[in-house]
Amino acid sequence: MQAQVPARWALAVGAVQSVLMLGARWVVAQAFFLSGLTKVRDWDSTLALFQDEYAVPLLDPHVAAVLGTGGELLLPALLLLGLGGRFAAAGLFVLNGVAVLSLSEVAPAALAQHQLWGALLxxxxxxxPGRLSLDALWPRRLTRSA
Structure with missing residues (x-):
């Protein structure tokens, strides 16, 4: 027999969860977006990194640089807004994994940071993405207009 959780506790837990999910989205989105901005600011260095340092398999270094930088700029924006939140999280999870696997050496502190981002994603x-997201509002709008 299951114990019933009082409605006020369920509301409180839901509110806390929504704030925590927004915080997780913010932390990850900020890290990846700032990384993307850094790459755009010095494109020559970015291309050199993808040619010499990052060993991205199956892709031309220039294509990998464009795709990686584009992903680091677009996906965090979607994640922060909670628009296509699961899609954005999955895309950033892949980017995160590729970043770790493509480097020959990763400092322990950097690896721990990537692991945290991976867990949050x-x-x-x-x-x-939680209730404080555009994804949460989307179905409500569709059902109201029907």
């Missing part, structure tokens, strides 16, 4: 992918 998995949480967003599994549970969605």
């Amino acid at each position: 998995l949480g967003i992918w599994f549970w969605g």
